[in-house]
Amino acid sequence: MSGLPNRKLRNAGIAGALGLGAALALAPEALPQERRSGFEFMSRESQVLQQDDTSNPGMLWVAEGEALWSARTGASGRTCADCHGDAAVSMKGVAARYPVYFAEQSRPIDLQGRINICREVNQNATPLPYESRELLALAAFIGKQSRGMPITAGDDQRLEPFRALGQELYERRQGQLNFSCANCHDDHWGRKLASSVIPQSHPTGYPLYRLEWQSVGSLQRRFRNCMVGVRAEPYPFGSPEYVNLELFLMTRARGMPLETPAIRP
Amino acid sequence: MPKRGSRPSPPKSSGRASSASFARRAGVLPVVVAALTLAAAVAGPAHAQELRPFTIVGDAIPEPLTGIKGDAARGRAIVVDRRKGLCLLCHSGPFPEQRFQGDLAPDLRGVGSRWSEGQLRLRLVDSRRLNPATIMPPYYSREGLIRVGRAWQGKPVLSAEQIEDVVAFLATLTEAP
Numbered sequence: 001m002s003g004l005p006n007r008k009l010r011n012a013g014i015a016g017a018l019g020l021g022a023a024l025a026l027a028p029e030a031l032p033q034e035r036r037s038g039f040e041f042m043s044r045e046s047q048v049l050q051q052d053d054t055s056n057p058g059m060l061w062v063a064e065g066e067a068l069w070s071a072r073t074g075a076s077g078r079t080c081a082d083c084h085g086d087a088a089v090s091m092k093g094v095a096a097r098y099p100v101y102f103a104e105q106s107r108p109i110d111l112q113g114r115i116n117i118c119r120e121v122n123q124n125a126t127p128l129p130y131e132s133r134e135l136l137a138l139a140a141f142i143g144k145q146s147r148g149m150p151i152t153a154g155d156d157q158r159l160e161p162f163r164a165l166g167q168e169l170y171e172r173r174q175g176q177l178n179f180s181c182a183n184c185h186d187d188h189w190g191r192k193l194a195s196s197v198i199p200q201s202h203p204t205g206y207p208l209y210r211l212e213w214q215s216v217g218s219l220q221r222r223f224r225n226c227m228v229g230v231r232a233e234p235y236p237f238g239s240p241e242y243v244n245l246e247l248f249l250m251t252r253a254r255g256m257p258l259e260t261p262a263i264r265p
Numbered sequence: 266m267p268k269r270g271s272r273p274s275p276p277k278s279s280g281r282a283s284s285a286s287f288a289r290r291a292g293v294l295p296v297v298v299a300a301l302t303l304a305a306a307v308a309g310p311a312h313a314q315e316l317r318p319f320t321i322v323g324d325a326i327p328e329p330l331t332g333i334k335g336d337a338a339r340g341r342a343i344v345v346d347r348r349k350g351l352c353l354l355c356h357s358g359p360f361p362e363q364r365f366q367g368d369l370a371p372d373l374r375g376v377g378s379r380w381s382e383g384q385l386r387l388r389l390v391d392s393r394r395l396n397p398a399t400i401m402p403p404y405y406s407r408e409g410l411i412r413v414g415r416a417w418q419g420k421p422v423l424s425a426e427q428i429e430d431v432v433a434f435l436a437t438l439t440e441a442p
Contacts, residue, residue: 176417177351177402178393178410187400188369194347194354195365233414 037256038199038264041190046211050263058140058209058261061133061216065141068134074125080138083122091145093152096258099247101156108162110243111139112218130237136216140207143260151204151258154251162240166248169241170201175232181245196265202253203246205262216261219246316405317425324395325383329432330405330425340434343427344373350423350431355400359438369400375441385432389423404428 039047053059069080069087084090099108102117109117115138116127128135154163170181184193185201192198206219213221220242227234235241319326329335343350345363352358357366358373380388387394391408392401403410404422423431 172411174412176410176413176420176422179400179402183400184369192365192368194367198369228414231414231417232412 035202035253035256036189036200037202037204037259039205039259039262041197041199042263042265046263046265050205050259056209056261056263058207058216058263061137061140061207061209062144062261063141064133065137065139065144068138069141074119074123076122076124078123080118087142087145091142093146093149095139095143095260096146096149097152097155099153099159099243099250101158103158107240108159108243108247110219110246111142112220113238113243115139115142131218131221136207136218139218140216140261143207143258146258147260148257150255151250151253154247154254159247159251162244163247163251165241166244166246169245170248175227175230177230179230181226201249202256203249204253204256205259205264207260208262208264210264212265219249316407316421319390321387321394322383324387325381326386326390327383329429330386330390331429333429335426335429335431335433337430337433337437339427340430340432343423343431344434349427351402359440372442373435373438375438377436377438378441380435382432382436385435386428389428389431 039050042050049055049057066087069084072079081087095111098111098114100114101107102109102114112130112135115135119125119127128138173180173183181201184198189198189200203219203222206222207216209216210222220237223242223245224234224237317330319330320328344352344358345360347354352373353360353363353366355367355369356371356373357368358376360366376385388401390405391403392399393403393406393409402422405425405428407413407419407421
C-alpha cells in the first residue's frame with residue numbers, strides 16, 4: 001500500500017468506523033481508514049472542477065434532470081414532482097442507499113432501474129435506455145440531492161447473497177488478459193497503469209463526468225470499460241451482474257460521502 | 266525431470282467452434298462444416314488457432330516455440346506497442362521515447378541478465394505455471410480463461426512468432442538499472 005492518508009482523512013475514517021460496525025464486518029479488503037475516494041487520486045485542477053458547481057460540467061446533466069423532474073411524461077401525464085414533490089426533500093439521502101432490495105422482483109435494483117420502474121408503473125412511460133442522456137440526467141439530479149451524505153447501501157439483509165455474488169465477480173479473473181477487478185483496484189491502487197493512477201474502487205460519485213468520455217456516464221459504463229480493457233466480454237447494460245457488483249462496492253464504501261456529480265479523469 | 270507441456274484444449278466457452286471441429290473430425294460433409302464455420306464467424310467467436318506444443322524443463326521452455334530464434338528489432342516494436350505487447354502498461358524499461366510507462370511490475374532493464382531465454386519464454390507463455398497468483402497475463406495460453414471477449418476468443422495474446430521476437434529482444438536487455 002503506497003502511503004497513508006492524511007490525518008484529517010484518517011480521523012474521518014475512524015469517526016465513520018465508530019458508526020459502522022456492522023458494515024465493517026462486510027469490508028475485509030480495504031480497511032476503513034485506508035479507504036480513499038477517486039477524488040484524492042486526481043490532479044488539483046480536476047478536484048477544483050468537481051468542487052466548483054459553476055465549472056463542473058456534470059451540473060449540466062443535473063440541471064437537465066431537474067427539468068425532467070417537473071416534465072409531464074408518459075400516458076399518465078404525471079411528473080416525478082407530482083408524486084415526490086420537492087426533490088431536495090424527498091430525494092435527500094436516497095441515492096446514498098442504492099442499490100436497494102426490490103421485493104416485488106426479489107432482487108436488488110440500482111437507481112437507474114428504480115427510475116425506469118417508476119416510469120413504467122407510475123407514469124405509463126417507456127423505460128429510458130441505459131446511458132441515455134435523460135436517464136443519466138435524472139440519476140445525476142437525484143444523486144445530487146445526497147451530495148455530501150454518507151453512503152448507506154447494503155443495510156437490508158436480503159441483499160447479502162447478491163452482495164456476495166458481486167464480491168465473487170469482483171475477485172474473479174476474466175478475459176484474455178486474466179485480470180480481476182481486485183488485482184488492480186485492491187492490490188495495486190496508487191500505482192500507474194501506463195499514465196493512469198489506479199484508484200481504489202469506491203463508486204462515490206456516479207453518475208459522474210469523466211474527462212476521457214467528455215460526458216456523464218454511469219458506473220455500468222465504467223465496468224464495461226474495465227472489462228473491455230482486460231479483453232473480457234462485457235455484460236449488457238442493466239445486467240444483474242453489474243447491479244450485484246455495484247451493491248458490493250457501495251456496501252464496501254459505506255460511510256464515505258457521496259460526490260455526485262463527481263469529476264474523474 | 267522434463268515434463269511435457271500439455272497441448273492446450275479448445276476453449277470451453279466457444280461451443281460453436283468446438284462443434285465445428287468435432288464435425289470435421291467426424292467427417293461430416295464439407296458443406297455442413299462450411300455452414301457451421303460461417304455460423305461461428307457470423308456469431309463472433311474466432312476460430313481457435315492451433316497452439317504449438319512446448320516442453321517445460323524446470324522453470325524454462327528451452328526451445329523456441331517456432332524452432333528458430335526470433336528477431337529482436339521486431340520484438341522491441343511489439344513490447345512498446347500498447348495494443349500488441351501491452352508490456353508498458355505495467356512495466357517500465359529503457360524506452361526513452363515512450364511516455365507513460367507503468368509501475369505495476371518490475372522494470373525490464375536487466376531482464377536479459379536476470380533470466381535465460383528459456384526462462385523468459387516460460388514467463389511470457391504462461392507465468393501462472395511459476396506463480397498462480399501472478400498478474401502477468403498468459404501470453405501464449407488459452408487455459409483457464411473466463412469470459413474472453415468475442416474478438417479474442419480462441420486466440421493467444423501473441424503468436425508463437427511474436428513470442429520468439431519478444432524473447433529475442435528481452436534477452437538484449439542486459440544492463441541493470
